[in-house]
Amino acid sequence: MPYILQGKRITRKLNKMNKIQFTLTVALLSFIPATAFSAGNITAGQNKSAVCHACHGATGKSAQPIYPNLGGQQQSYLIRSLNGFRDGSRQNAIMNGFAANLSDADIADISAWYASQQGLTEITDK
Numbered sequence: 001m002p003y004i005l006q007g008k009r010i011t012r013k014l015n016k017m018n019k020i021q022f023t024l025t026v027a028l029l030s031f032i033p034a035t036a037f038s039a040g041n042i043t044a045g046q047n048k049s050a051v052c053h054a055c056h057g058a059t060g061k062s063a064q065p066i067y068p069n070l071g072g073q074q075q076s077y078l079i080r081s082l083n084g085f086r087d088g089s090r091q092n093a094i095m096n097g098f099a100a101n102l103s104d105a106d107i108a109d110i111s112a113w114y115a116s117q118q119g120l121t122e123i124t125d126k
């Protein structure tokens with residue numbers, strides 16, 4: 001009997017702990033998107049990406065092998081690449097020019113757009 005009572009008390013204590021932990025986790029998680037990177041607006045990004053379509057395609061599927069596919073790429077990687085082209089830490093004559101005029105919001109939006117598109121669906125041996 002004492003064991004059962006003790007068990008109940010422990011369970012109650014654990015439940016209380018879980019509630020506190022859960023509340024803390026939710027509170028902490030809600031800060032992550034804001035601090036990691038701006039989420040970006042997909043629709044705005046689609047419009048802003050018009051200048052990129054000639055080379056990278058409207059949905060990020062490039063028609064020419066010299067231009068990389070962007071569709072389905074991780075948003076954080078696209079943001080990192082564009083920041084690199086903009087600040088010159090990644091050098092490419094074409095892309096340095098195109099990234100130069102992009103704001104942080106443009107980069108987040110365009111990256112959100114291409115990340116939301118379908119990437120390659122299969123990998124084949126060449």
Ligand code: HEC
Pocket residue numbers: 049051052053054055056066067068070078081082091092094095098099110
């Ligand atoms: C005239 C053609 C052209 C246009 C227009 C263009 N790009 Fe590029 N883009 C390139 C080329 C070429 C590369 C490969 C650069 C390299 O080798 O580092 C590239 C690379 C990239 C990469 C890196 C991809 C990777 O896998 O690392 C991103 C991201 C990118 N472009 C985004 C954009 C965005 C966003 C725009 C529009 C604002 C744009 N590009 C417009 C030609 C173009």
